[in-house]
Amino acid sequence: MTDVVIPSDVPYPADGFALFPDRSVVALRVNGELKDLATVVQSTDAVEPVTIDSADGLSILRHSAAHVLAQAVQRIKPQANLGIGPPVENGFYYDFGVDQPFTPEDLKAIDKEMQRIVREGQRFVRRVVTDVEARAELANEPFKLELIDLAGGPGSGAHAAEGASVEIGAGELTIYDNVDRDGVTVWKDLCRGPHVPSTRVIGNGWALQRIAGAYWRGSEKNPQLQRIYGTAWPTKDELRSYQQRLEEAAKRDHRKLGKELDLFSFPDEIGSGLSVWHPKGGIIRQEMEQHALLRHRQGGYTYVYTPHITKKDLFIKSNHLVTYKEGMFPPIHLDEERDEQGEVTKQGVDYYLKPMNCPMHILIYKERGRSYRDLPMRLYENGTVYRYELSGALHGLTRVRGFTQDDSHLFVTPEQLEDEAEKVLDFVLSMLRDFGLTEFELELSMRDDEKDKWIGDEEHWAMATDALRRVAQASGLKLTEVAGEAAFYGPKIDLKTKDALGRTWQLSTVQIDFNLPERFELEYTGSDGERHRPVMIHRALFGSAERFFAILLEHYAGAFPVWLSPVQVVGIPVADEFSDYLQAVIARLQADGVRAELDHSDDRMQKKIRTHTTQKVPLMLIAGEQDRSANTVSFRFRDGSQTNGVPIDDAVALIRAAIDGKVLVNSAEDLA
Structure with missing residues (x-):
């Protein structure tokens, strides 16, 4: 814990940078509570600097970027109504009430406007306001007025709306002004804070990502708003690293791999959110x-x-129909219930999945x-x-x-x-x-x-x-x-x-x-x-x-350990004349419980190898004249490496050990 005293008269554009010129500190934790960097503290207070790369610092950075996003949107579309704009894992979003959905061209324009706001170096200045003052200042923002009404009530704080805890909570209401170099407030938002001292701190480690729809306060009974997602990081290099991780995640998306590897699907004829599993899956x-x-x-x-399925009374007794009804399918109403003799025992019985x-x-x-x-x-x-x-x-x-x-x-x-x-x-x-x-x-x-x-x-x-x-x-x-x-x-x-x-x-x-x-x-x-x-x-x-x-x-990006792979071994003969030899090896593996098969297709050997590599098969056995003469096989692995001339008994033992040991085999070294 470090005692830090922030002078109350630090002039703009310092905003705390006088004490932390490298901008590594973006806020303070004062007596356990997060505060803006410009907060005046007492020498007796316990004060801990919050660095931009800490969990709290990243959250503050992203929350501040969400405010810049909202300001940029209202500069371009003045009639847009503000929803909420919280930080989320790895980024932020802001919801808007607009007449027409945002387009990709809108996103480009908003991005450019955000860059301008960041360069302007606007200060984030916190103000405590009364309910009356907040309503007067935000009279044209219906969603903000609804949040103000919720503040202090039974639905206040984190329960008021999805992400709303960044704006309202127990205690006082606050508004953050964005103040330009001339000391003029150019934009404002209802917010609890804290924020970074200046939009300049946001730097160039951010990017807008996508547009989505979102119901106000997370309820389909409410208006649907437009949500813009973004991400923000302390540096451009960290942003690029995150974007690379996203690219890799897109390659590994289970929906994409499920289709490519023929594992599962969601037929429209069955219904949304109901899957069927294919043989390999x-x-x-x-x-x-x-x-x-x-x-x-x-x-x-x-x-x-x-x-x-079960009768309604069971879920009444368990209390699920009180606490979990919204997450349950509607009841299946049966006109009557009969006993084994066909006699009606009860009228109007409801059943639930x-x-x-x-x-x-x-x-x-x-x-x-x-x-x-x-x-x-x-x-x-x-x-x-x-x-x-x-x-x-x-x-x-x-x-x-x-x-x-x-x-x-x-x-x-x-x-x-x-x-x-x-x-x-x-x-x-x-x-x-x-x-x-x-x-x-x-x-x-x-x-x-x-x-x-x-x-x-x-x-x-x-x-x-x-x-x-x-x-x-x-x-x-x-x-x-x-x-x-x-x-x-x-x-x-x-x-x-x-x-x-x-x-x-x-x-x-x-x-x-x-x-x-x-x-x-x-x-x-x-x-x-x-x-x-x-x-x-x-x-x-x-x-x-x-x-x-x-x-x-x-x-695993679809490249499962051998024990989980739907096809564990594929035999690929160098030419058709070696198929019978390799088929005998495959049959021996099958008898030992290995999911092995021989590729009988008319494709050339190299195409067969590419096909099964694409299908993430962990082990390919190749055999030609040299292998047949020596009673051996050659292994080909997912990464393209090979091990040649392995005696058949040894090959079977290695495969069995990889399965029993639940080994992830992608290369020759993994099977050694």
């Missing part, structure tokens, strides 16, 4: 599921099956009496669930309307809770490492302060939260605690991983639940002969098979 998914099934059996889990598996697993537990000797009871299912995602939110396999969760629910005694949660986390980490993921961090999601956001009593919540915190800390992984992100029935640990491009993905979840056992009156007989209430642990390891598959597909 089905092989990979089956390998994933079979490996998970084996590991679960070894871990003491029992596999169960539950239906895709299940959004969760947990209520059905609870019913399995409840089917008969349980003893403490039965616990922990670990149930596991690849359960397909259905959630009514907005069409605009759908994204390939990562955001779908029907997906399969590798869902587990564990029923434990309170004394077993912490130990079992630790075992679950260790199991999750071990499983993900099997798939080649190695970088992890944890996020502890705690309950919301608003009582209508959660159920149960505070004592149980505190006990569950403390247990998860100790489990997370014992893992040694980086831990972040986040308030307000828990499920309605209990706190959770979210496990995040990084892929080959350094992108962070949220994967597995471990949730503790005292509340559903209470709602369903679950019991077990303790060693004392008395009835006790078990605790539930909810756990999805992959999150969903679809999303996890998409993450792996992008992580």
Whole structure:
């Protein structure tokens, strides 16, 4: 912690640059709160400089760039109404109410105007205003007026609107003026701040990216606005590096690879967000599921099956129809329900596609009496669930309307809770490492302060939260605690991983639940002969098979480890006369369970090699006269390297070892 005193009379254009002329510091943390660099602080205050390359510094830089974007838009289109403009991961956006959608030509004009504003070196100056003053100054901005109305009310702060926490929150309202070199305010926006001292700090490490539609406050019932996305970095070099990562990410886009490698599709005839898996994609998914099934059996889990649909009353009892109704498909109304004899037993029954598996697993537990000797009871299912995602939110396999969760629910005694949660986390980490993921961090999601956001009593919540915190800390992984992100029935640990491009993905979840056992009156007989209430642990390891598959597909750019590759080995004869020789090798591999095939096509050898390299086949076996005479084969790898003259017995052993060892083989060195 560094004590920094900013003089109150630092003149423009210094704006704090007098103290930090290299512009490396863009704000201050004063007594734990982020403040503008021009803030007057006391010598007794604890002050920490916020550098531009820190997480907070990047957020401030991007938020400031969003203001420049909004000012540029209103210079070009004065009638555009301002929505919100928050920083987001790797960039920023701003929403606008306009009569006509933005065009690519508009984006070019806005880019040029932003460059002018950056060069003008406008100061960001914070002002505290009253509600009345804010409404008067922003009288022509209907969306801002709505935010002002929300400020201080039950929907204030981060809950008021998607991204609105950058503009309003508990306490005072503030407006930021953009002041030119003559001291004239040339633009203003409702904002909490902080911002960089001057638009000059934004420099040239930014770029506009794309235009999209977005509903005001994230609701399809509200007007649709135009959203402009951008990215901002401290330097031009960092911008270029990020753009290169984006280019690589585009090449790895699972939707693109899924089509090129013939893995899955989304037929219009079936419906948005509902996928079908092609034979090659089905092989990979089956390998994933079979490996998970084996590991679960070894871990003491029992596999169960539950239906895709259930009566309304179950989701009323579980509270899903109260807390999760917006995410559920509409009910299927049946005029009557009959028993096995055909007699009408009930009129007007509503059924729902299940959004969760947990209520059905609870019913399995409840089917008969349980003893403490039965616990922990670990149930596991690849359960397909259905959630009514907005069409605009759908994204390939990562955001779908029907997906399969590798869902587990564990029923434990309170004394077993912490130990079992630790075992679950260790199991999750071990499983993900099997798939080649190695970088992890944890996020502890705690309950919301608003009582209508959660159920149960505070004592149980505190006990569950403390247990998860100790489990997370014992893992040694980086831990972040986040308030307000828990499920309605209990706190959770979210496990995040990084892929080959350094992108962070949220994967597995471990949730503790005292509340559903209470709602369903679950019991077990303790060693004392008395009835006790078990605790539930909810756990999805992959999150969903679809999303996890998409993450792996992008992580490996389609070049999966040998064990997951749909075709593991392809035989390519130098000429037709060597086909029978190579076919015998392929047959031996097939008999050993290897997914191997011989290319019988009329294509020339080099074209065959190009074709299978494009299809990401990890191992190609080539044979000509020299190999046939020596009873050997030659390996060709994805990167073009080769290993020649490998005895057939050795080749089979190497292939089997690569599969069993879950090895990623892209070159000759990988198989050595």
